[in-house]
Amino acid sequence: MTDKFHKDALKDFPEEITNYVETPCYLINSQIIENNCKILNEVQERTGAKILLALKAFALPKAFPIISKYLHGVCASGPIEAKLGYEYFRKEVHTFAPAYSEEDIIDVIKYSDHIIFNSLYMWKKHEPLIKQSEKKIELGLRVNPEHSEVEVLLYNPCAPGSRFGVRAKELEGVDLTGIDGLHFHALCEQNSDVFVRVLSSFENLFGKYIPKMKWVNFGGGHHITRKDYDIDLLCNTINDFRKRYNNIQVYLEPGEAVVLNSGVLVSTVLDIINNEIDIAILDTSAETHMPDVLAMPYTPNIIGAGKPGELPYTYRLGGISCLAGDVIGDYSFEKPLKRGDRLVFLDMALYSFVKNTTFNGIKLPSLIMYYPEKREIEVVRRFGYDDYRLKFMER
Numbered sequence: 202m203t204d205k206f207h208k209d210a211l212k213d214f215p216e217e218i219t220n221y222v223e224t225p226c227y228l229i230n231s232q233i234i235e236n237n238c239k240i241l242n243e244v245q246e247r248t249g250a251k252i253l254l255a256l257k258a259f260a261l262p263k264a265f266p267i268i269s270k271y272l273h274g275v276c277a278s279g280p281i282e283a284k285l286g287y288e289y290f291r292k293e294v295h296t297f298a299p300a301y302s303e304e305d306i307i308d309v310i311k312y313s314d315h316i317i318f319n320s321l322y323m324w325k326k327h328e329p330l331i332k333q334s335e336k337k338i339e340l341g342l343r344v345n346p347e348h349s350e351v352e353v354l355l356y357n358p359c360a361p362g363s364r365f366g367v368r369a370k371e372l373e374g375v376d377l378t379g380i381d382g383l384h385f386h387a388l389c390e391q392n393s394d395v396f397v398r399v400l401s402s403f404e405n406l407f408g409k410y411i412p413k414m415k416w417v418n419f420g421g422g423h424h425i426t427r428k429d430y431d432i433d434l435l436c437n438t439i440n441d442f443r444k445r446y447n448n449i450q451v452y453l454e455p456g457e458a459v460v461l462n463s464g465v466l467v468s469t470v471l472d473i474i475n476n477e478i479d480i481a482i483l484d485t486s487a488e489t490h491m492p493d494v495l496a497m498p499y500t501p502n503i504i505g506a507g508k509p510g511e512l513p514y515t516y517r518l519g520g521i522s523c524l525a526g527d528v529i530g531d532y533s534f535e536k537p538l539k540r541g542d543r544l545v546f547l548d549m550a551l552y553s554f555v556k557n558t559t560f561n562g563i564k565l566p567s568l569i570m571y572y573p574e575k576r577e578i579e580v581v582r583r584f585g586y587d588d589y590r591l592k593f594m595e596r
């Protein structure tokens with residue numbers, strides 16, 4: 202019963218903290234991040250694979266000292282993430298973007314030690330400049346393994362017509378001298394059984410090139426820190442792969458798994474209205490603060506709330522923006538909601554504040570670290586008018 206309404210999360214996000222913090226805020230539990238990293242480290246130790254944090258999911262330098270104790274570096278989606286990783290994570294920086302402009306590649310070279318290309322054209326275009334650099338930079342090619350089991354097209358990097366990765370038929374007869382590694386990314390929140398099938402397709406298509414490579418990057422989407430994840434299967438698969446290819450270096454670059462369940466979005470009920478149904482208006486917004494809720498779409502869990510009708514009092518939770526569809530979902534509660542009540546949305550550390558917008562000038566949620574062992578919180582960043590204004594004008 203407790204679990205059904207997510208009250209088990211109270212041990213990680215106790216009311217004495219969530220009732221105390223300013224709202225809206227993302228409250229990030231440092232201990233959960235560390236526990237996730239320990240699980241990832243177990244995979245590193247059992248396989249020799251190196252794991253990178255995908256900054257696209259979570260880019261909070263305050264938390265990097267915890268993560269960098271265990272992981273080998275970051276993967277970046279372009280020059281700006283690469284710079285953040287270089288300056289604040291201070292380990293390996295692997296950068297992949299679907300294309301690099303001439304301006305972008307200059308910074309990508311400056312801040313990365315691994316650069317991955319999405320096409321043979323991009324590789325050949327930028328290779329001369331990379332060779333001129335004094336840095337030792339390894340080059341990779343993203344390939345399309347032509348197998349994925351991601352049902353939502355928006356999140357399927359291998360869907361028919363995908364723009365990601367060189368297809369095997371394009372590589373026929375191409376001299377890959379100068380390419381150090383192959384990269385694929387075809388998973389999204391998936392278990393290792395899916396990874397096994399993607400890997401087998403990758404090997405069928407690209408196996409003949411692997412012996413010439415120094416490394417292979419198996420991308421992200423491995424939901425390794427989820428309770429039902431089969432870590433043994435992942436480790437056995439990587440070990441078996443490495444054995445077959447002369448101990449080749451393997452990289453994984455998860456984002457979600459690093460910070461899974463480590464953060465909540467705490468919000469306050471500002472008003473309650475009725476239009477045939479009871480509607481609570483919150484000081485947060487699906488559109489600006491939890492974009493995947495509308496994009497996926499999905500209904501995030503709330504501590505102490507059930508599905509509509511499961512508990513006695515059902516409400517539609519609406520956001521504070523002007524968008525008619527800025528609705529987080531319908532939920533039920535044990536008691537009637539009151540103005541001023543706190544609502545705690547679960548699993549909001551990933552792909553949330555990295556994607557936020559200031560649409561409508563809505564205030565971005567504060568970023569707050571929570572250190573359970575010290576029972577302390579630290580406000581990392583508060584936002585306000587300037588964050589809106591500076592999007593449109595010089596300082």
Ligand SMILES: Cc1ncc(COP(=O)(O)O)c(C=O)c1O
Binds near residue numbers: 255276297456
């Ligand atoms: C190339 C690449 N690597 C890594 C990731 C991280 O994936 P996840 O956060 O699902 O583990 C993504 C996600 O889109 C990606 O596109």
